[in-house]
Amino acid sequence: MASLLMKNHSTTPVSQDTHSHSIGAALTFIVILLGIGVPVWWNTTTVQRAYLPLEELSNMVTLSENDQRFHILFKTTEDASVLVKKLQNDLSESEELSSYNFSIVPYPLNPKEVNILLSQNSIDAIDVGFEELSENNLLDGLSIVQVPSHYLPSGKVYIGRHNFLYISEETNFKSFCSMLASILSTYNLHENSIANLPISNQYNVLLTFATSNLNMVHPSLVSMFEENFAAFSKKFRHVSDLSISSQVVYIGNGHIGADYSTDNNAFILNEEKVVSLINILEPRLGNQLSSDPTFHWVLYVPHEEQSPMYIFKSSSPITTNSVLSPRWNGGGLQIVNGIEHSFAGLALCQLRNALGVFSLQNIEDSYVSLDYDESGVHAWELYLLTRRRTIQFLNQAMITLKSLSQLLEQIGNIVVSEEIKDLVVTSVKMVDAARRAIQNGNLQQAYRDAKVANVCAEKAFFDPSLLALLYFPEDQKYAIYIPLFLPIGIPVLLSLRSVYMHFLKR
Structure with missing residues (x-):
């Protein structure tokens, strides 16, 4: 009997110590999880969002x-x-x-x-x-x-x-x-207007001479075009830079679906059939030249067996012997039967229209x-174009910034880095500077600031880091975090209950 009592007295303290150790272990686990684990998880999974003046961006008003x-x-x-x-x-x-x-x-x-x-x-x-x-x-x-x-x-x-x-x-x-x-x-x-080229700081002008025979492209024809466009480019650089290039494209035997007309003693190409010629040339025009807007102008020199060739609309010839193609940013195709200076003038005139330079x-x-x-352009025409583009650049920058503001407010998962913040802040500053320059009548400064504002806004909006989580739905978070926290959360909750009951009994 005495030995049994001694045994009971000896096990009771051990049982209490074990219970105390389990409570202590539970408290330690809870403290580590809530005090260290949760803050570390929170800081490592929080979306980085540099401060942006979203309210100022959303309140921007475009100019007229x-x-x-x-x-x-x-x-x-x-x-x-x-x-x-x-x-x-x-x-x-x-x-x-x-x-x-x-x-x-x-x-x-x-x-x-x-x-x-x-x-x-x-x-x-x-x-x-x-x-x-x-x-x-x-x-x-x-x-x-x-x-x-x-x-x-x-x-x-x-x-x-x-x-x-x-x-x-x-x-x-x-x-x-x-x-x-x-x-x-x-x-x-x-x-x-019918201007097709969007406003940009850089344009490409691609002149293509299409023929089936190398001897058909007269050197003077090429030089005539390049000289005219070079003079225009030199003067237009005050507005935007033009990169002029030319190429010669060979198209098989050169025979296309033109009908010979005895009345006109020439080959007739209906306006509808020009589409087939455009389809042949289009893959060879170098559309991947660059990401800048590109103006195409094609001179087609018909095969000697199909020359002269004229484009007809209905039953009457087209005076310029050319057609425009909307897919070529306002450019077009012209059939050349001889060397004439008017060819370069027509192409230059269409380039002016595509860029938004309008004649009286x-x-x-x-x-x-x-x-x-x-050069083929008056200074006052470029002056008015610059004023118009200043407003267009500013409005485009402000619309882009407002769209970015709305996007960031709607989708909280998008990362906003310090680089994007700097671009947005610079764009906002340049918009304000351009507005002040406009009020002071300083067109040169206003145009420069407007271009910088638009470039920075475009870079910020289309930054690859913004697109990484653009299509990441909120409910996907539950699919990721529930399997992680549920196995841990249930034991923690039970441990909290045990700790609560332990201190309640005491």
Whole structure:
């Protein structure tokens, strides 16, 4: 009996110690799991999201064209302020100009300009002299120059190659309003234009000479195109860079489905059949040249057995002997039967349209525009295009930033790195800087800032790191974490119950 009591007394402390050790082990496990494991898991699985001014991005407001105010200089040898006041009052009453936001600023001619005005004998020569003084700065802005009456027959208005508009005391007010409205209207033409190339900092121009015989591509034809496009590219670089390249494509025996017409003594290719020729050429045009927008223009030299060849629409020939292809970003195909300088002019004209450079429509012959130089584009045309593109770049950047803001608010799994944050912050700063430059009339700075803002916004939005978890649904988290935490969570909950009961008994 005594030995049995001794045995009971000896096991009771051991049982208590074992229970205490199990409680202690449970507490230790719980502390390690909740105090170390959960925080480490939380920190390692939390999506990295650098701070972005999402509210500022979502509140961005796009600009309209009227937010840009045109400051047109009025240059004269007389009292400019008096003439400007009269001219501004007269122009404000014109219905043609009522939708444009512009002001006339007096600016007296400097001695060098006066010397050119008095020493030259024609508007053409005066325009060349003024252009040399401006040092080819295409973004100076428009200037109205009052010249002696004998330079302008019948009081007509002359439009120079640079940024100068020429009037005299005998200039008809209606003609002047019509001319100014025509110029400013090219600023708004993009709304209903057929321009196919999107706005970009870099473009590719690919000239293709298609033939079945090497001897059919005359070297002068190639050089003629390259010279014309090189001059245009040199002047257009103030807006965007153009990369000009050419190639020769050989297409089998050169025979295509053209019908011979005895009445025209030529081969006739219906406009519908040109599609088959385009389909043959398209795989060879180098569409993978680069990621930049590419303008294609194809010159097809028909086989000598099918020459001459003309494109007909219905029963009448197409004057330019060419067709446009929407798939070629506003480019097209032209059939060449001989070496003519008009070929290069047609291709250059279509490139202008594709880039958004629009020509004046002087239906009433109310003004005279000086002939184009070898570049094929006037400075004031590029000036208006630059103003338009400044607004387009800014709006595109703001739309991209707002889309990014909405995307990040809707999908919480997307990682936002410091690099993306820097791009977004830079884009926002450049948008604000461009807005200030527009208000101050500094078009060059506004255009540069707008381009940087758009580039940074595009890089941020299309960054590969943003796309990694773009299509990762929230419910997928449960499929990953439940098998991980459920086997651990049940014993932890039971241990918590045991610990609670242990301290409750005590």
